[in-house]
Amino acid sequence: MQTRTPAPRATGRPRSAAADAAILAATREALVEVGWSKLTLGDVATRAGVAKTTLYRRWSGKNELVVDAVAELFDELELPDRGTLAADIEGVVLQFAAILARPEAKSGLMAVVAEATRDEALRERIRESIVERQKRLVLEGRARAQSRGELPPETDPTESARTVDLIFDMVAGAVVHRTLVSAEPADEEWARNFARILSLGLAHSAH
Template identity: 90%
Template sequence: MQSRTPASRTGRPRSAAADTAILAATRQALVELGWSKLTLGDVATRAGVAKTTLYRRWAGKPELVCDAVAELFDELELPDLGSLAADIEGVVLQFAAILARPEAKSGLMAVVAESTRDDALRERIRASIVERQMRLVLEGRARAQRRGELPPEPDPQESARTVDLIFDMVAGAVVHRTLVSGKPADEEWVRGFTRVLLLGLASQPAEPGAQGAAPPGTPPRGDDTP
């Protein structure tokens, strides 16, 4: 399939300020107009740039919206809450909050749908969203290994496969919950998801005061104290 990515051009370097204004204007337009009514002309007007400026940077609306949404996910931070379970809960709640924003919701669903018939766009989503956010899994896994909550994995290939699997499980579950099912990824859901992620499907919810039923590294909760 032919790539929609524009060929490189010589000339003046790109303006970081213009890029920032354009991506912010794109998110604003997504909130106010939604995907279907958003146009590059409207974005250019909001950003205070010429429409040709957008076309020099992006091949079309899907690429522009992909980059605008990708910036939202750069806001994600992995908290250090003292345990692997608590860290996962913290970042998943952040992720769900971003997906609840109208610009993320409409933009992400639209570009994913467009990417089903555009290989170059699918690769752009992978590079600008998936690969950029893989850092969270790498950071969290390394921290948990330093704490002794997870065993080391010396084989680089096996380690890379594990990181991919963790990312797919977390991202897939939260996106399906919030954007496909339309249900809240609230604290109760996130706690249950984290328990299943860490202990597997055979795990059972712990009774108050039960020993050995909490995910690895989970700090005792005050309301569970006998």
């Protein structure tokens, strides 16, 4: 119980931030070397050079740890400004596919999604750590397209939020299915065709 008091966390915050970074990096390293099934919190703690208690104070199990380790990879995504909505979508799709091709992202994401089918708390963590965080790309891309005059502004907040959710689902669903389910390449030609169809649909639905 004493480890949950405010004072220890407050005085150790800078050190904990460094420990968290080391733990997440070690998790990705373990995913590459041994895969999700053989990954253990003890091994991760050893790789990160931290005590097991340090790890357990932050993560209750390896599923939550892997979600956060993979989420950091998706934080690397950036929306390039290529001049048009279709070209911007193509650019972010290619980045997304490249991340999913990395073994730590592929094995980690597939494993936690499978585990989440019977774990509502884990599903919520995936939504918060990955899905909600990456909707920033949709918001940025839509605002940029509106400023260019490619899409009209949306005045209804409810409808706007619904559109953001739908765009994210279409992009994420298509890329994940293409790369991890169908195991087909999400190369430049595929990304260009997908982006063209999606941008045309968005422009049409706005009128």
